[in-house]
Amino acid sequence: MGAIRNLLEACLKQGIVLSDNLKRAIFWQDLNSSVMTGSSRTFHHQSFPELSWSRDKTSSTSFKLPPGFQVLSSVLGHTFLEIMEDVHALQQIRDTNLFGPEDAVSMANVDNHQASIQSRIVDLEAASSISDCCHVGAYLCSTMLRCKRWRASVVPLHLSLRLLYKLQKTDTEPGWDEHRELLTWLLHIGGAFAPAGTTRSEYLELLKRNLEGRLRGLYTSWPELLGILEKFIWSDKAFLAQVQAFWNEVYIQPEPDSYLRS
Numbered sequence: 001m002g003a004i005r006n007l008l009e010a011c012l013k014q015g016i017v018l019s020d021n022l023k024r025a026i027f028w029q030d031l032n033s034s035v036m037t038g039s040s041r042t043f044h045h046q047s048f049p050e051l052s053w054s055r056d057k058t059s060s061t062s063f064k065l066p067p068g069f070q071v072l073s074s075v076l077g078h079t080f081l082e083i084m085e086d087v088h089a090l091q092q093i094r095d096t097n098l099f100g101p102e103d104a105v106s107m108a109n110v111d112n113h114q115a116s117i118q119s120r121i122v123d124l125e126a127a128s129s130i131s132d133c134c135h136v137g138a139y140l141c142s143t144m145l146r147c148k149r150w151r152a153s154v155v156p157l158h159l160s161l162r163l164l165y166k167l168q169k170t171d172t173e174p175g176w177d178e179h180r181e182l183l184t185w186l187l188h189i190g191g192a193f194a195p196a197g198t199t200r201s202e203y204l205e206l207l208k209r210n211l212e213g214r215l216r217g218l219y220t221s222w223p224e225l226l227g228i229l230e231k232f233i234w235s236d237k238a239f240l241a242q243v244q245a246f247w248n249e250v251y252i253q254p255e256p257d258s259y260l261r262s
Contacts, residue, residue, distance in 0.1 A: 020108075023048045027115060034122060035139070036158055045112075045119035053112035055086070062089040068181055068231030075179070076131050080124060080138075084233070086117050087142050091235045094145045110146075117142045129170045130179065136163040137186045141233045144193060156193050163190040164203055171206065177214050184215060184225070185232040192242040204249060211250075222247060 030043045045051050055063055063085045073081055090113055121139050126132035140159040167186060170176065176183045187210065191203030219225045225247065229239075 020050045023050050024111065027051055031115075031119060031122065032155055035118075035155065041122070044123075045115045050108075051112050051115050053109065053116040055089075059089070062092045064088055066232050066234075068185065068228075072179070072182065075128065076134055077127055079120075080131065080134065083117055083120050083124075084138060086113070087138055087145075087233055090114065090117065090142060090145050091233055091238075094235050094238050114142055114146060128175070129166070129173060130175050130182070133163060133166045133170065133186055134182070136166060137189055138233070140193060141189060141239075145235060145238050157195055157199075160190050160194040160203075161199050164194070164199060164206070167206060168202070171209075180215055180218050181228050181231060183210065184218065184228050188225070188229060188243050188246060189233075189239070192239065192246040200246075200249075203246075207250060 027043050027045070027048060030041055033039050034041045045053070065081055065085050066088055069076065069081055069084050076084075090110070093110060093113075118139055121135055121142075124135055126135060136159055140156055140163065143156050143159065163186065167183075167190065187203065187207045191200065191207060194200040194203050219228060222244070229243065
């Protein structure tokens, strides 16, 4: 992306005006490359004035921290929780009656909203392995809140796999015992957007192992599970069908009642 920066500087010197769409494409290519490959970022969400975003003061009620995160300030940190307020506002936009389940939420302001969220998440330093998992889960959610085009891209597949690796690596850590609902949300969000195959199978295995262990008795039905998920970032329009399909896969296995006993 260094060559792109040099090109932009050359255009600026020569008075060549780049279109807003081109600047957006450059920003997203840079950010997605960093997320996918770990490369250093060249641009920031404030690099281009066209991508500037701030909270709408007239919609202050939208920027609320979901209840599941309210007790996690000491674990996740103030900066991350502030970002989660912005993700919650994006979720409310997604669930408005203005948009159907597959409609593209394509307004420039919403694109800027997402850019601000994801750029700041990538910039965060994880304070713990649990916060590291939450950063990936939040990025995945903010991606899936947009539209079918984003859901069909390689980015959520990569994020789902990365979250799986982090959850597997930390599975034996006792910290999750104190945050069972958070773990439940992460497992279902990650598993729901995992493609069929090895990644999804490993999510199912990890979830079942936890249902027999630390998550045993936490929920015994779909309504109870939904009540937990709704405490975090949750959208009926963007998440419900996929998460319910993942739930069904868990209990289609032989002797499903064994996972429901408290």
